[in-house]
Amino acid sequence: MVLLENVSKTFRVGRNEVRAIQNINLHVRQGEFLVVRGPSGSGKSTLLLTIGGMMRPTTGRVTVNNQEISAMNELERAQFRAKNIGFVFQMFHLIPYLNVLENVLLASGFERNAESRERARELLKNLGLSHREFHKPAELSAGEKQRTAIARALMNRPSILLADEPTGNLDPENAEEVIRHLHEFQREGGTVIVVTHGHSADQYANQIVSLRGGEIVENPS
Ligand code: ADP
Numbered sequence: 001m002v003l004l005e006n007v008s009k010t011f012r013v014g015r016n017e018v019r020a021i022q023n024i025n026l027h028v029r030q031g032e033f034l035v036v037r038g039p040s041g042s043g044k045s046t047l048l049l050t051i052g053g054m055m056r057p058t059t060g061r062v063t064v065n066n067q068e069i070s071a072m073n074e075l076e077r078a079q080f081r082a083k084n085i086g087f088v089f090q091m092f093h094l095i096p097y098l099n100v101l102e103n104v105l106l107a108s109g110f111e112r113n114a115e116s117r118e119r120a121r122e123l124l125k126n127l128g129l130s131h132r133e134f135h136k137p138a139e140l141s142a143g144e145k146q147r148t149a150i151a152r153a154l155m156n157r158p159s160i161l162l163a164d165e166p167t168g169n170l171d172p173e174n175a176e177e178v179i180r181h182l183h184e185f186q187r188e189g190g191t192v193i194v195v196t197h198g199h200s201a202d203q204y205a206n207q208i209v210s211l212r213g214g215e216i217v218e219n220p221s
């Protein structure tokens, strides 16, 4: 579960203050699928990073899986993240000099035991990437790169998957496939929070929220 109570995040840039998100109240139950929309600069990435504990809110409370992550220090948040949360990004963020299998194993801290390796290979099989295990990211299509990133995000069996415009660099067919994999994770009990501009995720969404100027708006135009 994810609960945000009056969450705001303000950045100080020189003398200026940028209110990236303001007064956000949100409740996502375990197993739900939340779609986040909004124009560029409306606070979508800040919202996801705050939920994922990469960032501390300026004010308000963030509770994930009944733990108040907004009260944790950086090390506690990092440990919490590694156990509970998977991230998928628009730009994939794969390590270029590691192959696909190694990129996925990276999530488990390169545990070189047979069990981790089996898990990584099973994930890659489910994502249709068995034939790419020993390829480097540069040798993959964009869709294959994003599916590798999904395998990496799932490696540690997170309960929550956060995806920030995961289809932003994909053609419609690959975009749909990525959304289907997010839904597959949800069907197995996972919570999905995805920032996306397309509409292919709407059919799975329990909630759709739109951000404008850092705030949730009810009836976006
Ligand atoms: P979105 O993902 O919807 O494009 P962001 O969450 O990235 O929006 O940004 C929201 C606002 O906060 C923007 O005005 C952006 O410039 C500002 N912002 C985001 N991150 C930082 C940062 N680290 N320092 C200063 N301003 C930031």
Ligand code: MG
Binding pocket: 044, 045, 046, 164
């Ligand atoms: Mg963004």
